[in-house]
Amino acid sequence: MHEREQCRRVALGLDPPSLLLKRGKVYSPFTGEFFTADVVLCGSLIAGVGDYPGQAAQTIDARGAYLLPGFIDAHVHPETSLLSPPRFAEALAVHGITTTISEPHELVNVVGRAGMDFYLQARTGLPIDLRLMVPTTVPASPFEQATGRLTGDDVADLLAREGVTGLGEAMDYMGLVGGQPSAALAQDPFRNVIDGHAPDITGRDLAAYLIAGPISDHETSDPELLLERRRLGMWILVREGSAARDLSRATPFLVQHGTERTALCTDDRNAAALAEHHHIDGVVGALVRAGVALSDALRAATLNPATLYRLHDRGSITPGLRADLLVVDDPSFPHPRLVVQAGTLVAKDGTVTVPLPATPALVSTPFHLSVARxxxxxxxxxxxxxxxxxxxxxxxxxxxxxxxxxxxxxxxxxxxxxxxxxxxxxxxxxxxxxxxxxxxxxxxxxxxxxxxxxxxxxxxxxxxxxxxxxxxxxxxxxxxxxxxxxxxxxxxxxxxxxxxxxxxxxxxxxxxxxxxxxxxxxxxxxxxxxxxxxxxxxxxxxxxxxxxxxxxxxxxxxxxxxxxxxxxxxxxxxxxx
Incomplete structure (x- = not known):
């Protein structure tokens, strides 16, 4: 039986669900409210939200707890964690990250197309959905010399692959403003989601940059520049990485103007920060403590990034969508007790509960050190x-x-x-x-x-x-x-x-x-x-x-x-x- 037909029967109470989360306080990013309900799953999908008194293959008593959609890291370079893809996914899953918008341009700069192929293979079987963006600027500018390259044919082929969401950040912003886009960006700019990279760009330069196709920016935290971007409909990605920590500067803007067309990201966060600190869960908590409305903070971690990246199958606890959800004790500090990703319990009490796949083989990168004096x-x-x-x-x-x-x-x-x-x-x-x-x-x-x-x-x-x-x-x-x-x-x-x-x-x-x-x-x-x-x-x-x-x-x-x-x-x- 087709999964959606099975889910229809579960939704109507005709068949038992694969997982029942009983009487949790469900967050709706559409109304901003929490309401008490059962949530039933059917395989990888949410089958129903309401009253489901029957039996299930597995039942979780969620009374007194809160049910949130899985968190989405809206922009991250996974290699900067220093971790292989399975270890990276393991580190993020325990923080309630069920989806990452990952651009592996670090690896692509070193090994070229083989870097994307590595991640396409590595994403299978992970406890998170590691979505990929195709790097658009390899090397980052004409002033860098990288050993890796992506051709226009590579980009076109990669965009058609399962798990690829769009085009990565357009880093050579001076080139775009000057009318010299990379081959990847010279195509129809609105066919694909294109991440932006626009540090301190304003006025006419910002207009020229937007015309080239990028629709987001994670390099800006100045309140005046954030307001300019919001007015023009540009998506703001609030970054809290290891070195680039923009949250405190951007927060007053979010308190005043809310989180419309805003998502949360880490960009670059190393293994030590991942091991010691919270991730998007901690960013949500920091926003709430600073005065951002709880619903606004949660929406920036869930529905908003799903909307930005056209991932219409996730971002809310809605029948028919992917069963990515979290069980937390306190939504204002939402470190998850349980993490469900695509219908599978992948983490419990800070530990991943599913086996990790092996890291795929990667092309060798011989090290050449010519300096002797x-x-x-x-x-x-x-x-x-x-x-x-x-x-x-x-x-x-x-x-x-x-x-x-x-x-x-x-x-x-x-x-x-x-x-x-x-x-x-x-x-x-x-x-x-x-x-x-x-x-x-x-x-x-x-x-x-x-x-x-x-x-x-x-x-x-x-x-x-x-x-x-x-x-x-x-x-x-x-x-x-x-x-x-x-x-x-x-x-x-x-x-x-x-x-x-x-x-x-x-x-x-x-x-x-x-x-x-x-x-x-x-x-x-x-x-x-x-x-x-x-x-x-x-x-x-x-x-x-x-x-x-x-x-x-x-x-x-x-x-x-x-x-x-x-x-x-x-x-x-x-x-x-």
């Missing part, structure tokens, strides 16, 4: 004193600034100056595959970083958005080389060095992910961060902050293989001024 990691300059540009970092944001610093050079190389909070930075191409089309394999970009507080040692990472080459920052070039070698020996990952390798976290899946559980990865990451703190760094999430030093589509200064990029001016600028 420590001095090559420092910028070249004539001996003496100079004025130079430094990429200045600040806490709780991924936006950088330009800081002009006084530096010295000796033996033809720039010296770090920890007393002035100036560290060396080098970006190394790690695949050995970028040749005639870009920098040669042994070419690297050099720069300076300030604001980090690094007093000695070095830090290395292959989490370096978006092309994910090898980023090394440090005071001593010998430590920097040792850190680079430590990362290379693990096939990619993170390393902290202080006159000897202190700690590493290998990320063998393309230098981005590991198959270890979230709690193990979280502990090791926090241990690395403690080692970084011993070097003088007083930053929350230092690796996440550093990972954005290289992202060429966020203001203001960034480090690329070609050198220092002024994002607003859209040009490479010299280190020395």
């Amino acid at each position: 420590p001095e090559d990691l420092a910028p070249a300059a004539a001996d003496g004193s100079h004025r130079a540009r430094a990429i200045h970092l600040a806490p709780r944001t991924i936006v950088t600034d330009e800081r002009i610093v006084e530096i010295r050079a000796r033996h033809g190389r720039v010296l770090a100056d920890p007393d002035k909070d100036v560290a060396l930075a080098a970006l190394l191409e790690r695949s050995g595959q970028i040749t005639a089309a870009g920098p040669s394999p042994n070419q690297m970009g050099h720069g300076l970083v300030s604001g980090l507080g690094l007093g000695r040692g070095a830090i290395a990472t292959t989490i370096a958005h978006d092309a994910h080459h090898l980023l090394v920052t440090g005071i001593d070039p010998e430590d920097m080389l040792l850190a680079a070698q430590a990362v290379a020996s693990g096939g990619g990952g993170l390393a902290v060095v202080d006159r000897g390798v202190v700690q590493t976290l290998p990320l063998p899946l393309a230098g981005l992910m590991t198959d270890l559980p979230v709690d193990v990865v979280g502990r090791r990451l926090r241990s690395l961060e403690a080692a970084v703190a011993d070097l003088g760094v007083d930053f929350e999430e230092p690796f996440m902050v550093l990972s954005f030093v290289t992202l060429s589509v966020i203001p203001r200064l960034r480090l690329t293989l070609g050198g220092i990029l002024d994002v607003q001016a859209q040009e490479l600028v010299p280190l020395l001024v």
Whole structure:
């Protein structure tokens, strides 16, 4: 019998349901109310909401509890969790996430089409529905050189695949405003949902950006810019990630104007944050505590993202829709007691209750480290004193600034100056595959970083958005080389060095992910961060902050293989001024 015919019979009370949730307080995002009812399921679907006194294959007593639709993370790059897809899904399911709108452009930048194929295979059998967006900007801008590529044919083919929801964030916003869309965005812009990426764009530039097709933005938290976007009908995605934490700044706007055309997302959140903190469930709670109406906060986590991404089969507890729902004790702090995804109980009391599938095989990504001399990691300059540009970092944001610093050079190389909070930075191409089309394999970009507080040692990472080459920052070039070698020996990952390798976290899946559980990865990451703190760094999430030093589509200064990029001016600028 067809599932919907079975559900019809269950709805009429003719057949028993597969699961009965008895007398819970059901949330309706349409009316904003809670009402007491039974909810009956038939396989993967909701069959009825009302009074169902009969027997069921399984019954859950929900009296005194609240029944919510499953939460949807409206925009996330799953690789930045550092976790393989099964481990990522495991970490999210316990927080009531039943659907993610996932754009794996980190992996695609490294391995190309094979990265999308990996996630298409990996999404099967997970305790969440990992929906995919096809990356539109690989590399993120003309100033980045990525080893991975997606062709127009790849994009067209991927959009037709099961589990693909639309086109990922249009990151090269300057290109779109200037009339130079990527091949993926040059098609009919309103045929597919297109995620936006519009930091500080306003006025006529915003109008030009919207004409190109993007309908959302997760890069803005300024109340005036949020209001401008709301007035124009643009969807606002309120982001609370590990480094980019916009919730507190955006909340006053939401208190005043509500959550119409607003959804919640994490964008980039690492394993430690996933293991220690709440996810969208915690964001909902924070909004309510700040004064956002409970129904508005819940709607932003459920029906709104489903509407945005045209997922009309979910987002509410409605007969005929997917049976994605949560049992919580307090809707104003909705950490779930039980999580049902597509009719299956997938998590109970913080533990996933279904087996995880194996991680699929991923194409190999050989690590090529051509630098052999420590001095090559420092910028070249004539001996003496100079004025130079430094990429200045600040806490709780991924936006950088330009800081002009006084530096010295000796033996033809720039010296770090920890007393002035100036560290060396080098970006190394790690695949050995970028040749005639870009920098040669042994070419690297050099720069300076300030604001980090690094007093000695070095830090290395292959989490370096978006092309994910090898980023090394440090005071001593010998430590920097040792850190680079430590990362290379693990096939990619993170390393902290202080006159000897202190700690590493290998990320063998393309230098981005590991198959270890979230709690193990979280502990090791926090241990690395403690080692970084011993070097003088007083930053929350230092690796996440550093990972954005290289992202060429966020203001203001960034480090690329070609050198220092002024994002607003859209040009490479010299280190020395």
